[in-house]
Amino acid sequence: ELKVEQNPLFLSMQEGKNYTIYCNYSTTSDRLYWYRQDPGKSLESLFVLLSNGAVKQEGRLMASLDTKARLSTLHITAAVHDLSATYFCAVENSGYALNFGKGTSLLVTP
Amino acid sequence: DAGVTQSPTHLIKTRGQQVTLRCSPKSGHDTVSWYQQALGQGPQFIFQYYEEEERQRGNFPDRFSGHQFPNYSSELNVNALLLGDSALYLCASDGGETQYFGPGTRLLVL
Numbered sequence: 001e002l003k004v005e006q007n008p009l010f011l012s013m014q015e016g017k018n019y020t021i022y023c024n025y026s027t028t029s030d031r032l033y034w035y036r037q038d039p040g041k042s043l044e045s046l047f048v049l050l051s052n053g054a055v056k057q058e059g060r061l062m063a064s065l066d067t068k069a070r071l072s073t074l075h076i077t078a079a080v081h082d083l084s085a086t087y088f089c090a091v092e093n094s095g096y097a098l099n100f101g102k103g104t105s106l107l108v109t110p
Numbered sequence: 111d112a113g114v115t116q117s118p119t120h121l122i123k124t125r126g127q128q129v130t131l132r133c134s135p136k137s138g139h140d141t142v143s144w145y146q147q148a149l150g151q152g153p154q155f156i157f158q159y160y161e162e163e164e165r166q167r168g169n170f171p172d173r174f175s176g177h178q179f180p181n182y183s184s185e186l187n188v189n190a191l192l193l194g195d196s197a198l199y200l201c202a203s204d205g206g207e208t209q210y211f212g213p214g215t216r217l218l219v220l
């Protein structure tokens with residue numbers, strides 16, 4: 001069974017600081033996804049990572065994938081309040097289903 | 111271009127009742143997946159429909175069933191509702207590059 005583990009589960013950080021969210025998964029997979037979810041809202045697609053060494057950046061967020069280590073990271077640079085949300089990583093299972101981690105609840109404070 | 115749409119947005123039912131949730135995928139997307147997200151958890155895969163057939167199923171009982179129509183829209187049916195079925199139900203459509211999620215239906219079972 002494919003397991004996806006995220007850490008930390010809760011993160012409080014000051015504006016302007018940098019931090020990294022980690023996502024480990026248990027079996028090989030073709031794709032890894034990062035989603036953002038605001039309270040009471042649906043999931044917004046942030047990144048899709050397809051191959052070993054893939055790196056994608058959008059604004060203050062950068063995601064990377066190491067398929068050999070079965071590890072993805074989501075790096076936050078110079079955090080701002082608008083980044084406060086829950087971030088999920090998800091790994092594609094057998095080409096169809098997405099297996100999600102428990103999510104990282106991020107709070108950015110002044 | 112309309113994104114993924116779901117109806118209704120909210121629903122309240124009592125134990126033992128049956129419910130039907132509806133989803134229309136993004137234009138051009140032919141694959142629909144359903145996920146259940148309990149409060150404070152990551153989404154859990156229920157099943158996926160492609161070409162009007164259930165292609166893959168997650169670890170959910172037979173009380174959960176679905177259907178896909180020729181226009182690719184989909185329904186999720188849940189029979190004999192339990193308190194534990196209270197959750198946000200998300201529909202996702204897949205055009206091959208990533209899965210896009212709809213706004214969800216929040217179901218409360220009393």
